[in-house]
Amino acid sequence: MLLGVAGVYCVPVLLTYIANGEQDQCTFGSVSNEQYRAYLxxxxxxxxxxPGGFSWDDVKASTRLDQLFEKMIDGNPSVYERVAASHxxxxxxxxxxxNTFDMRPAPYETVAKKGGVVSFNYYLNVNRLGLFHPLLPFFRTTYVNVHLFGPGHFYTGLIPSIAGDIRFHVQYPVLDNSRPVDxxxxxxxxxxxxxxxxDSFSRIAK
Structure with a gap:
């Protein structure tokens, strides 16, 4: 019984360490795969x-990823470096x-003309954030959106955003999840x- 319960939790988590390796064969414009792997x-x-740095709070988790990203990128303005680091x-x-949300086949051309954000959608097993819930053994998909701000779109909330900024948005799993599959x-x-x-998507000075 205990082994079965452990398997329900552990096997999907272990698979995340070996699955989707092709997504680490990336290059991003001038950023080579070797440079990407240094970021990785x-x-x-x-x-x-x-571990312990994340809580069951979507906003705090989003902020935590923002902080880790800014530590990694260290002010580098290049859109290629920034997308590589976020990935x-x-x-x-x-x-x-x-996927790249909703603007295919030309998301950058669309945002450059109309303003807005280019968004990248990810699935993340919540257990990889050190979070476990006994009532959610089969509901572990956390949705993470990475928003890259383009020209002409300026969010003026608590943390103002400008062209080239990257912000993370986390949505934890819930029992009543009506979100369609990405x-x-x-x-x-x-x-x-x-x-x-x-240049339109590289970070400009505030």
Whole structure:
């Protein structure tokens, strides 16, 4: 009985350490796979220090990922570096990239013209954040959206955002989940803008 319960919890978590390895074969514009893997290694060190750093609070979890990302990127303005670092951070927790939200086939061209954000959707097993719930053994998919702010979109809330900013949004699993499945995109890694558009999505000075 105990072994069965342990298997229900442990096997899916263990699989996140080996699944979706193709999502670590990424390059991001001028960022090579070797450079991406350096970010991934840095993120793994940071994520290994985070057990207990997450609580069952969507807002606090989002803020925690924002903080880890800013520590990794250290002010680098390049959109290629920033998308690479954000992907590495989530992959260090075993997250699976699903798609670039709602603006295919040209999300960057669309946002460059109209303003707004380019959003990347991920699935993350909540147990990888050190969180367990006895009533949610089969409801562990946490939805993480990574929002890359484009030109002309300025969020003026508690933490103002400008072009090139990246913010994380976490939605923990719930029993009554009516969210549709996020379709798996054909690409294994988040899309990045072409060189002509890269400056529009690189972080500008406040």
């Amino acid at each position: 290694q840095q993120a793994k060190v940071l994520s290994s220090e985070t 590495a951070l989530l992959r260090s927790f075993g997250a699976q990239y699903r 379709e798996r995109a054909p690409e294994n890694c988040p899309l990045v803008p072409n060189l002509a558009l890269s």
